Amino acid sequence: MHLSHCIFWLILPATVPVADPLTAKLPAHPVAAVAGPAIRQSTPSAFSEQTFQRFVSMYEKGIAEKLYLQLDKPYYSAGENIWFKGYLVNAVTLAPMRQSRYIYVELIDRNNTVQQRVKIRADEHGFHNCLKLPPETPRGQYTLRAYTQWMRNSGEAFFYNRILTIGNPIDNAVSATIRYTTEENGQCTAEIVFTDSEKKPIANQKLTYLIALDGKTKRYSAQTTQRGKLLVGFPIPQQDMASNSLTVTIDDPNMPYEKQFIIPAFSQDYSVDFFPEGGHLLPLGMQTVAFKAIGTNGLSVEVNGQIVDGEGTPVTTFNTIHKGMGRLSFVPQSGKRYFAETLDSAGLAKRFELPPVSPSGCTLAVTERNGLLLCQATATPDIDPAKLGLVVHVKGQVIAVDPLASFPSVWSVGKQSLPPGIAHFSIVDQGTGHPVAERLYFIHETSSPQAAFATNSNQYGAREKVTLTIHLKDTTGQSSGSFAVAVTDRHAVQQNPDDGDIRSNLLLTSDLKGYIEEPGYYFYDRTLQKDHKLDLLMLTHGWTRFNISDLLKGRLPEAKFPVEESQTVSGEVLGMFGGAPKSTTVTICSLKDSYVEELPLGNTNKFLFPNCDFADSTTLLLQSKRAKGGTTGLELKIDPETFPDANAGIPLPKIGENPTDSTFIPLEYLDQLKEQYYAEGGIRIINLSNVTVTAQRKHMFNGQYVERVIGQEILNHFKGASRLSEAMSYLRVSNVYDEITGEHTTVPNRSGAGAIECFVVDGRKINAGMFNNIPPNRVEAMGYLEPGEAGKYGSEARNGAIVVRLKEGYTLNNIFDTPTLATVTVTPLGYKKPEAFYAPKYETSAAKADNKPDLRTTVYWDPCVKPDRNGKISLTFYTADKATVYDVILEGITDNGSICRATTTIDRTR
Numbered sequence: 001m002h003l004s005h006c007i008f009w010l011i012l013p014a015t016v017p018v019a020d021p022l023t024a025k026l027p028a029h030p031v032a033a034v035a036g037p038a039i040r041q042s043t044p045s046a047f048s049e050q051t052f053q054r055f056v057s058m059y060e061k062g063i064a065e066k067l068y069l070q071l072d073k074p075y076y077s078a079g080e081n082i083w084f085k086g087y088l089v090n091a092v093t094l095a096p097m098r099q100s101r102y103i104y105v106e107l108i109d110r111n112n113t114v115q116q117r118v119k120i121r122a123d124e125h126g127f128h129n130c131l132k133l134p135p136e137t138p139r140g141q142y143t144l145r146a147y148t149q150w151m152r153n154s155g156e157a158f159f160y161n162r163i164l165t166i167g168n169p170i171d172n173a174v175s176a177t178i179r180y181t182t183e184e185n186g187q188c189t190a191e192i193v194f195t196d197s198e199k200k201p202i203a204n205q206k207l208t209y210l211i212a213l214d215g216k217t218k219r220y221s222a223q224t225t226q227r228g229k230l231l232v233g234f235p236i237p238q239q240d241m242a243s244n245s246l247t248v249t250i251d252d253p254n255m256p257y258e259k260q261f262i263i264p265a266f267s268q269d270y271s272v273d274f275f276p277e278g279g280h281l282l283p284l285g286m287q288t289v290a291f292k293a294i295g296t297n298g299l300s301v302e303v304n305g306q307i308v309d310g311e312g313t314p315v316t317t318f319n320t321i322h323k324g325m326g327r328l329s330f331v332p333q334s335g336k337r338y339f340a341e342t343l344d345s346a347g348l349a350k351r352f353e354l355p356p357v358s359p360s361g362c363t364l365a366v367t368e369r370n371g372l373l374l375c376q377a378t379a380t381p382d383i384d385p386a387k388l389g390l391v392v393h394v395k396g397q398v399i400a401v402d403p404l405a406s407f408p409s410v411w412s413v414g415k416q417s418l419p420p421g422i423a424h425f426s427i428v429d430q431g432t433g434h435p436v437a438e439r440l441y442f443i444h445e446t447s448s449p450q451a452a453f454a455t456n457s458n459q460y461g462a463r464e465k466v467t468l469t470i471h472l473k474d475t476t477g478q479s480s481g482s483f484a485v486a487v488t489d490r491h492a493v494q495q496n497p498d499d500g501d502i503r504s505n506l507l508l509t510s511d512l513k514g515y516i517e518e519p520g521y522y523f524y525d526r527t528l529q530k531d532h533k534l535d536l537l538m539l540t541h542g543w544t545r546f547n548i549s550d551l552l553k554g555r556l557p558e559a560k561f562p563v564e565e566s567q568t569v570s571g572e573v574l575g576m577f578g579g580a581p582k583s584t585t586v587t588i589c590s591l592k593d594s595y596v597e598e599l600p601l602g603n604t605n606k607f608l609f610p611n612c613d614f615a616d617s618t619t620l621l622l623q624s625k626r627a628k629g630g631t632t633g634l635e636l637k638i639d640p641e642t643f644p645d646a647n648a649g650i651p652l653p654k655i656g657e658n659p660t661d662s663t664f665i666p667l668e669y670l671d672q673l674k675e676q677y678y679a680e681g682g683i684r685i686i687n688l689s690n691v692t693v694t695a696q697r698k699h700m701f702n703g704q705y706v707e708r709v710i711g712q713e714i715l716n717h718f719k720g721a722s723r724l725s726e727a728m729s730y731l732r733v734s735n736v737y738d739e740i741t742g743e744h745t746t747v748p749n750r751s752g753a754g755a756i757e758c759f760v761v762d763g764r765k766i767n768a769g770m771f772n773n774i775p776p777n778r779v780e781a782m783g784y785l786e787p788g789e790a791g792k793y794g795s796e797a798r799n800g801a802i803v804v805r806l807k808e809g810y811t812l813n814n815i816f817d818t819p820t821l822a823t824v825t826v827t828p829l830g831y832k833k834p835e836a837f838y839a840p841k842y843e844t845s846a847a848k849a850d851n852k853p854d855l856r857t858t859v860y861w862d863p864c865v866k867p868d869r870n871g872k873i874s875l876t877f878y879t880a881d882k883a884t885v886y887d888v889i890l891e892g893i894t895d896n897g898s899i900c901r902a903t904t905t906i907d908r909t910r
Helices: 046-060 502-507 528-539 548-552 667-679 724-731 768-772 787-793
Strands: 065-071 081-090 102-108 114-121 127-132 140-147 160-167 174-182 187-196 206-213 216-223 229-235 245-250 257-262 270-276 287-295 303-309 314-319 325-330 338-344 349-353 362-369 372-379 388-394 397-403 409-414 421-429 435-443 450-455 465-473 481-489 567-574 584-590 596-600 606-612 620-626 635-638 699-701 704-706 708-710 736-738 743-745 758-761 764-766 779-785 801-806 823-826 858-865 872-878 884-894 899-908
Touching: 046 388, 046 397, 046 548, 065 140, 065 160, 065 481, 065 502, 081 102, 081 481, 081 502, 081 858, 081 884, 102 127, 114 127, 160 667, 174 245, 174 257, 206 229, 216 229, 229 245, 270 338, 270 349, 287 338, 287 528, 314 325, 325 528, 362 421, 362 435, 372 388, 372 421, 372 435, 388 409, 397 409, 421 548, 435 528, 435 548, 450 899, 465 481, 465 884, 465 899, 481 872, 481 899, 502 884, 502 899, 567 584, 567 620, 584 606, 596 606, 620 635, 635 823, 758 768, 758 787, 779 787, 858 872, 858 884
Parallel strands: 758 801
Antiparallel strands: 065 081, 081 127, 102 114, 102 140, 140 160, 174 187, 187 229, 206 216, 206 245, 245 257, 270 287, 287 325, 303 314, 303 338, 338 349, 362 372, 372 409, 388 397, 388 421, 421 435, 450 465, 465 872, 481 858, 481 884, 567 606, 567 635, 584 596, 584 620, 620 823, 699 704, 708 736, 708 779, 736 743, 758 764, 779 801, 884 899
8 A cells, every 4th residue: 555545644844834833733634734736535534533633732732842053163172162053943843943042051071070051042043152161171072962941851862962072282281191901810900101291201299099980989199100100900890880980189289180080891791682673573474683782881892693593503694784783584483482692803702582472463664665665564363453553753743644454564655755854653553552563764855955165266375365155045945044154174173974963963863862873974975885774773773752652642741841931030938937928029130230120929929030031140139028028037949940960971982992182183183272272372281390480379279270369368357348349459469468378479460451350259150249249258268360261251251350269158149148038149040141253354464464373273163154035145254374175064954944964175275
């Protein structure tokens, strides 16, 4: 049967307005959504009508969102910015979504610690900004994660996740390399070699190290050898865990150093899982079985082997084809057991039992022939086809619903008529909705927008103006949408298409749980062989974005997290002994600007301020009062912000793999970034252990080098109504008390700098109004950061920053003198103010002759590209100094949900 002979629906077609996709009206009847005049109508069955209504009910509860981040390049160095553009789309149609006004972007380390979290507010060009990497960022692998509050309802598995490598050629005062060796007695030795910035051994250096194994930690003291070596012995871990680590600390104030080394996966074990096509192994003739082999670190393992029956008789042989995946075919016999005897590349032999041969069941096979997908359902004789039905959807977009009439049942559908993405074929029980057979099949996009590039010259020299023109059109003539363009230096930035891009994310990985190795491989230079490998991925994964059984049963989960259309502050007012007082009023105001709002609560004690609009580091003051103005006996409770658990999910390297910066990042890139950092005024980190210091010494303060510090001797002079801003003057004149040395020193005034606009308390930025009101008697110490050191705090720190360390027991939420519990201050996560990518303009002869080297690795970044009504994009920028080839990457989404990715090169070798 051709699928044109069954009820064929396309819910939420591209013609649905995208301005309000969460509430977009669906067709009143399935016939209204039929895809094209060639489809022959049939009378909808009760099963078809009910299935349709179940999907409608899911959409009415709110359509899921997908989020993809386009980055300016694939890896970074400490001291750089991670520039990104966020594409928030309808998970069904991929059309741009405009309901959620904020996205969250996080940088998570291997220890599942969120190193940075920013909140980005959408503007007319969508979501775009950057993460600033401090110069002291430890080298290693991190996970970049992004999501909306609404996406939390689908689960963290469907957030945007990307593993990023960050190098650090700047912080090289102490460098260390590590090598692990194992012994036959179950012990391991880690050999660490320490060198200074001149690559000389750091000899006889006292240090401490902490070993974390199998959930237990031990600390030791040691000293390097004359050759700068440290040997650490420990038992091989019982389990390969991400938390297994070796942390080395040097406490020398002239050589502060701390480094956490990953303890690799020692186990050579692996497992092989087998996946009969359709879900069950049945005695129904020749059947395809896919398999996947993975190691204990979650990465693929290559194996070969044979299938034998319970008597040891060989049945067939097999081997992996791609990333631990492969397929085999044989005829299962009823009542028999089957086993796989495998051998990996290291010679480790193992034996696995295949799923049992079921005496009863249904299977579903999908093959492609001449542009048609052929779907065949077969079943054992006891299965009644009248009780079953076929349901087909792509990304949640219903394609077909058809009751079965007999076995075998065969359908065909033209691939060209299907939207791109993962097609989910299910044979379900009409009464219970339970799937009895399932199959995934991937549909590639065949009508993506095309881009034609042109430049004003075939070749460029240093600091020359480039005019880049892009003509963009899709098959419908549509060109409006959201786009971004990155131009990078190929010598330093080497693009790896296997890593994935907007196509592999929105069409593939965003609908599957788990780690997919090299997803981009399936999307460039496509061949029949690659498509077969992609089908292996479909055979070894199940549909996971929503549960088809629960959906057909009408069991739809309630959304715990609403769409975040605005920033909110909520809580409750409590009375004496925790009761709920009546007729109270809550007032909210910002200490930074003139924002004030008053909310009478009436008969409730709950409150919600729905339209707060505040940037990051904004402190809000809230106060509750009774109807007559009193606050006695009232307590104000603010609902805390919640964030999803951090899970980096970075696979462990195997023993023998000792990844360094250059394993993932070309040395040319690290060298160029180091040179650029210093050329732009970055502070060199120098080993002071053997240097005589004649200039004023900087001090370590809250993990950073500060220019000047004042402590208790001065701060104690400021009591009562004094403001901390009054003590700040002591950081700018002579007679500053140094809390570290205990001496008074003469410090020249700062010169040539404007007013300080950046204030940081215990690592958090605050506004000047809040800083001015901090009681000095609650401050332990205060220091001044030079602009180079303060750069990580953003543009507000262009003139440096004042850093404050509070006394023990105090935080930003309790340092202010509040008359009662009815007054509280909070500093919630606000949106990060927009930042613009800086690129020099060499419009004059003087600018071109400037001796300052231009070593940009990202030559140009524009996240706000907008074609005109004819699809034309015009961009201009200037080349950098190094002769190389530039890679140009355009990505984006049209307003009707078509994915765009196009590349070209620019010759900068003259």
